[in-house]
Amino acid sequence: MAFSMGSGGARGRRGRALPPTLSEMNIVPLVDVVLVLLIIFMITAQAMEFGLEIEVPKVKNSTPSVKELPVLSISRRGDMKLNDQPLANIALIGPEVLRRFGPNAKEVYIRCDKNATVDLFAQAAEACGRAGLKVNFVTKSD
Numbered sequence: 001m002a003f004s005m006g007s008g009g010a011r012g013r014r015g016r017a018l019p020p021t022l023s024e025m026n027i028v029p030l031v032d033v034v035l036v037l038l039i040i041f042m043i044t045a046q047a048m049e050f051g052l053e054i055e056v057p058k059v060k061n062s063t064p065s066v067k068e069l070p071v072l073s074i075s076r077r078g079d080m081k082l083n084d085q086p087l088a089n090i091a092l093i094g095p096e097v098l099r100r101f102g103p104n105a106k107e108v109y110i111r112c113d114k115n116a117t118v119d120l121f122a123q124a125a126e127a128c129g130r131a132g133l134k135v136n137f138v139t140k141s142d
Contacts, residue, residue: 109136
């Protein structure tokens with residue numbers, strides 16, 4: 001962009017008159033950019049306001065108990081342990097809990113790695129349910 005302060009009449013090398021230089025600023029590209037930004041802002045603001053409404057489950061801190069509770073741990077690879085003792089078959093969870101903790105055992109706590117598949121947790125919970133045991137899921141609070 002060139003700006004000219006004087007009035008036109010510049011001459012070239014051969015003496016011909018050149019057109020006067022443009023003395024106004026071109027704001028068309030600026031307006032284009034502002035309009036595009038305005039449209040993007042309007043779309044994203046509406047998406048933020050009307051996004052998915054999800055209520056995240058809340059956990060509360062509990063005091064540790066003195067008695068030993070049946071805790072089934074499931075690793076990322078699918079290895080299972082019942083209170084740090086390996087468990088070979090998922091179908092044996094119910095009978096093994098009743099054998100180790102007696103007939104008064106009414107519930108099982110399942111600790112599952114966050115990267116394990118949901119299928120492992122579902123199978124373990126179903127096997128505990130068939131044995132008449134209540135399933136509790138262990139979480140970690142911040």
